[in-house]
Amino acid sequence: MDEQFEAWKKKPTPESTGVLLDAAEPVINSALTSYAGGNQLFRGHARKLALGAFQTYDPSKGTKLRTHLMTQLQPLRRLHTEHSQSVKIPERVSMDLYRVQQENQRLFNDMNE
Numbered sequence: 543m544d545e546q547f548e549a550w551k552k553k554p555t556p557e558s559t560g561v562l563l564d565a566a567e568p569v570i571n572s573a574l575t576s577y578a579g580g581n582q583l584f585r586g587h588a589r590k591l592a593l594g595a596f597q598t599y600d601p602s603k604g605t606k607l608r609t610h611l612m613t614q615l616q617p618l619r620r621l622h623t624e625h626s627q628s629v630k631i632p633e634r635v636s637m638d639l640y641r642v643q644q645e646n647q648r649l650f651n652d653m654n655e
Contacts, residue, residue, distance in 0.1 A: 543569070547596065547607055559593070566592050569608055573615035578622040591615050 546565040550558040563570075570588045578584045595614035599607055623636060631639075 544607055547599070550596065562596060563589055563592060566611060569611050570615070573612055573618055576612075577616060577618035579626075581622060581625075583625075584618055584621055587621060588615055588618055591617060 543562070543565040546558075546562040550562040570585070570592060574580060574582065574584060574588055578588075591614055592611060595611045598614070599605075599610045601607070620633070623633075624630075
């Protein structure tokens with residue numbers, strides 16, 4: 543993917559963009575699995591986020607392209623959460639509920655040991 547990025551950076555044409563996105567597919571798939579529960583409906587959004595990540599990537603900062611891309615794909619988590627709720631719940635409330643459920647599971651596991 544690094545070679546495709548360099549080629550795209552030198553000449554950002556639709557063709558080089560397509561080649562770069564194709565090279566990024568394994569990372570996009572990994573992000574969809576990690577952040578969106580494997581939901582392929584968010585693939586288009588993930589590719590759009592990837593394009594933004596390529597534009598903001600600065601190799602001189604010492605971060606690998608894959609790491610930068612995965613970080614920039616994290617909004618998929620929020621998108622997945624919003625679409626999986628049948629009723630709109632504020633994000634803060636959703637995060638609190640998640641923490642309560644995690645603690646509940648931890649207490650349940652401690653009681654059964």
